[in-house]
Structure formats: structure tokens, C-alpha cells
Amino acid sequence: MALRVLFTFFLSIAAIVSAQAQTVDRPLVIGMGLEPPHLDPTAGAAAAIDEILYANVLEGLTRITEDGSVAPALATDWDISDDGLTVVFHLREGVTFHDGAPFDAEVAKFALDRARAEGAENAQPQLFTAIDTVEATDPTTLTLTLKEPDGDLVYSLGWGDAVMVHPDSAEANKQTPIGTGPFRFERWRRGDRVVLVRNDDYWGEPAKLPRVEFAFITDPAVALASLLAGDVQAYPSFPAPESLPVLEADQRFTVAIGTTEGETIMAINAARPPFDDVRVRRALSNAIDRNALVEGAMYGTATPIGSHFPPHAKAYVDLTDVYPYDPDKARALLEEAGVSDLKTTLTLPPTQYARRSGEIIAAQLRAVGIEAELIPVEWAEWLSRVFRGKDYDLTIVAHTEPNDINIYARPDYYFHVENARLDEIIASLAVEADPDKRTPLLEEAQRLITEDAVNVFLFQLPKNGVWDKRLHGLWTNSPIQANDVTGVYWTE
């Protein structure tokens, strides 16, 4: 008996020791479908850049958290003047970059001025348009004066495009990013992976993972194999939704279907007849069965939308029933508009959701007498011909930026329907910071663009996360393009 107790005792000691050893030692390999072109989030639009570096290596004055709210980061707090024209950020003390350079207000001023300079290589210049001057009042105080109040400023400065970089290392960040985050960049083997290691001198709570690797695996079938074989332990966005049931049934994995800020739309070129006629645009909306689309193209993982707004947001209005699936109504509307035998084109960028949705939509349009020719294009061609050249009839794309309903007020945008009231609302939203006043404005904006049937609103792009069951702390939702691994840890 005594022997057995002793034996059990030693066994449990061994278990505890090995469990501790595992939590400390086990690195994490995260799979990603696309490789970033470079590693500077302040100089590129590719989501893959932020998905590796945001919050992990590079930090901003503020940061976006998992629930989409703003939290302090390198600024501990901030004061906004009553007229909304002055914002004072109080900076964290004792923060150093990974190369040892100290962070202070001068550095912050440099980073913001660099990002907002005329013709700067920044992919989101609209974040900084309200800023007039940036002053380093003292080493821990940064004063921003604005041209006009900006209700989103504190949020905007939490984007990856506004992270803090040091004047001495900023230019080299494309190859060797140096930030203030809990992980430091170790190496990038192009075409294969980026490796981050824990920063032991981090100013805040240190990261729990000793090492994180982001491996680039393009083929969906190989992604599944790499997960099953254990080479990769987490896919924040799993590229093969058809395999999710298999993984859900597998005891080894957690499958977490979350939300993103990606409104997937079929954009309509209203500058081209007959799409300038609202009846034709409404007919398109009535002709499309969103539920069939969600099932067929997205394997049931997406949520249908009725306007350009994410269903998980506070100000969301469910407008999916404004244009229910009704082929007869669609045909009647087309007839009323005097349109018959409509031949059109549907341009599809290379993303899976667009290609799969396109085929289903073409079939649904054919049922109401619209012949849509599918034109598959590469991303570069889509950007140049469809987005900038506005040379298209219909196209499918997901708008992944958060808070982007304001694109409906841009007169030279690739889709546009003139609406004076909407322009007014967007203008007041830009300067309104009070959430209670913003909500009704946002609700009205959603209703207006649905009423105008500016685009056909398809579904909110899901984030299909799959990872090892012993892994905790990965984000389920994606309020911003990021794979924040600062709080991730292993159990067992």
C-alpha cells in the first residue's frame, strides 16, 4: 500500500514537472494562406503583414482588443478637449524598442508624422486626415491638434497602420521589424515562415509562448494535412471550410467560427445603364438567395447581411428582409424598368469566397433572365481595372476594414449612388464621438444604402479558426486584421 502511494506520488510529481516543462517549452506554429510582401504594417495594405506583427511585435498608442473596443497601449490614457480639437496622449514610461532605443513623445511624433506625410507609403491615409499638428510637449506627453473633431481618432490610432516605429529603425522595418511588443522578430525565411521569439524585456505582462512561427501554406488540402500531422497547430483562418465538419468531429481540435469586419458584397456599377435604375438594382437583390449562397459557397459558416454593417456591431440593424429572395418580384421589377434579356458581366477576384459565390449567383441571376458572364481576374487586375478603372458591371468582394460605411459617401468610389442625406450623415459621423448620438446615425445610414440598393449585400465573412484543443487565448473574432498571440498559452 505504502509503495503504491509512493508510486502515485512520484508519478504525479513527474506529471507536474513534465506539464510545466511543456507549457514553457512548446512553441506554436500558426498556418497562414498568404505570405506578406514585407513586414512593415505602416507601408502596405496586405492583411498578412498585420496578421503577423500587430500587437505581437509592433504596438501603437492605442490598440484594438478582441471585442473591438479601444484599449491603452503605449499611451496610458488621453484627454480630449471640449471642442474636440485637441487630444493629449500620456505616454507609458520606461518602454524600449527591441534594439534598446527608448520610446518617448519625440519618437511618437516621428511615427505619426511619417505615416501622415503627403504621399507617404501608408495604405490607410484616411486614418490621419483630421490631424493638423503633432507636438511632443514633454517626453511623456504627445499633443495632437485637429483640423476638425474626429470621433474615431483614438480608435484609428489603434490600427496596424499607425503603430509606433523608431526613426533609427523605421526604414529597415520591411525586412527586420523592430517594435516595442512582447515578441521580437527573429527571422523570415521567405516563402516558408516568419519566426518571432519572446521579448524578455517587455514593459507589460510577458508573453507565455517562447516562440511563434507563422508558416505559409497555400493549398487548402495541404493545410488540412499539416494540421492533422501536427506540423501546424493553429489556423486562425482555415482555408478549407468544407473540411470543418471533419475537424469538429476530431477530439484533438477546437473549431471556432467567429466574425470579421468583412462585408461581402456584389458591387454594382451604377454609372452603367441599366444599373443606374434603382429598380434594376433592387431586382438584383431580390434575385439572390443569400441562404443558398451561405450554404453553397460558405458551408453554412457565414451570416447573411442586408446592408453594409457587421451583425455583431452595436448599431447593427437587420435589413435582410428588405429584399427577400423572390425571383418573381425580381422579374417584375426588371419588366417595370423595361429591361429584358440583360447580358452583363460578373468580375471575380481570386479569393475562394468570390469564386464560389460567383457561380451560384450567376445561376440565380439566370433564373430571372439575367445572363452574367463570369470573368475571373487576379487581384492586381481587380485593383487596377475594377477598383481604380471602374471598368466592370458587377463584382464580388469583401470590404474588410472596420467602420467603413463611409465609403458610400465617396463620390469617386468604384460603386456610388448619389444620396445627399447619406453624405450629411457620414459627415456628422466623422466628427461625432458620443456613442449615443452615433448609433441612430449609423442605423439611418444602413437603411439608406439598403433603400438605394447600392450593392447586393451578401454575407459577413466568417473567421473559421481551427487549433489544437490544448491551445488557449487565440481570438475567435477578428475586429481588426490581427493574430494577437500575446495572451496565448498551452495547457498540458
Next chain:
Amino acid sequence: MNALRRLLQLAATLFAASLLIFLAMQVLPGDPAEVLLGMNADPVAIAALRTEMGLDRPLPVQFASWLGGVLTGDFGLSATYDVPVTDLMLERAVVTVPLAIMGVALSLGIALPVGLIAAIRRGKGADRAAMGLALFGLSVPNMWLGLMLIYVFAVVLGLAPAGGFPGWDSGVGRAFGALIMPAIALAVPQAAILTRIVRTSVVEAMDEDYVTLARAKGRRLGPAVLYHALPNAWAPILTIVGLQFGFLVSGAVVIETVFSLPGLGRLLFQAVNQRDLMVVAGVVLVLVATVVIVNALCDGLAAWINPRQRTAATA
């Protein structure tokens, strides 16, 4: 004289290929500055970036300056990665070159013995089995074969990684291990074609009078094939190997994607998507040069093996 003509041909081919690439990339819609900065970018910033990338210059100027650089060994700067193209290609060549060599070696290693046996045992069971296998190898897309190999050896048996490349600095054994499955997937369809070529060439040679004579003089079948038929069958086999090398290189684009290998094929694929002209032009130039040189070597080897061609060439 012959060598000089070959060299001039090579130079002309390379010049034509790079000119074609420059023109094709010009015709393709889209440019790297737009791809890099995306949908919200300021048009001023895109224009500035285009200037920085040197894309605002007229095409002939771009081509001439690139050509001048290449002659001095400088392949220019990648628009997306912002690093010298030469470095990018060297980084990737350490994966693709061993992969291609392994592919050729495997293909020859399978095709020669199997084809020879099939030829010797013509019409018998072994021949039929070999030809059946060849038909299978020919019909299987190498991408599917790659996925099956990954499934069996990585997922079910857990013997090999499901793709990726650990790098040569992690040890030669591990690096080679990562290349074995891709090499097999790459080699099998080529081996299938080559097996049939080996069989046909040897069979044809075996029907020649000199083999019949050797047999009549009492040589056994094996040595007769090895010393009399095979040397005469080499020329067509080598020509096909040379041609196959081109397919091997294009197959590498697919196989490197399937196995997540950081090779030249994948670099090329990414560069086309990002409209990275310098990288596309550089990689294509290197690939074309390799294919042309390997073909020339194969032709030379075939000629050297055949004494008649050897004398014809020097005459």
C-alpha cells in the same frame, strides 16, 4: 565553331524571352504599387511609389537598364520585397536546384531499369506490368500524387512533414528528407514517359541486324542488349530527358505550392500575382537559361555517345 553558334543561339533565346516577359507584364493589367498599397491608398502615394520602383520610366528605358544590369550580374530590385532579385533567387535556388536534380535522377533511376526489362521481356508479363504502371504514372496529375503522398506519409504514418522546408542549416538529412516526397511527385509522370521511350528505343535497336548478328555469334540476350542495343538507344532517351527538364521546371511551380516549399517556382508564381516585374523577368531568364543549357548538354552528350555524329559534327 559549333560551340560558338550554340552560344549565340542561347543569347538570342534569352534576349527574346526577356523581351517577351517585359511586354507580357506590360499588357497584364495591374501594377505592384497598387497591389502593395491596396484599396484605401492615396493616389499621390501610389504615384510616388511607382516612381521609387522606377515604373514611371518608358518601357524601353526600363528594359535597357535591366538588361545592362543583368550583363553585370545585377538583376535589379524586387518591387514588393524591396531586396535585390539576385539574393531572392539564390535563397530559392537552394531548394529548386536540388529538387530538379533529384527529380531527373529519380526519373532516370526508375525509367532505365523498368524500360530495359520491358524491352527484353517484350510481350511477356513483366512488359505488360511495366507498361500498365507507365500508363498509370502518365495519367496521374503530379499535384494529386503529391497530396496522396502527404496524406499517407505525413498524416497516416507520420514519417515525413506535410510540407515546408527546414533549410539546409537545420542539417542536410532533414533538408533532403523534406525534398524526397516532392521529388517523387515530380519524377513519377516524367519517369512514366521516359520508361516508354527507353522501351521503344531499345526494342527498335534490338530489331537491328547488328543485334541479331551478336546473338547469332552466341552473345546472350542480356549482354547483347547492354553492349549493342542500348548504346544505340541512348540518343533518343537523352533528347527526351533534355526536353523533360523543361516540364520538370514548370512542374516545380505546382509541386512547390503543394509542398509549401520556398523555391523558385513559388517565387515566380507570387511575383506574377504581385506584378513584380524584376522578379518575374529574373526568374524566367534563369529558368530559360537552365533549360536551354541542359538541352544543349543533352544533345552534346547524345552526339558524343554516337561516334558517327561525333565525326559528322567535327567534319
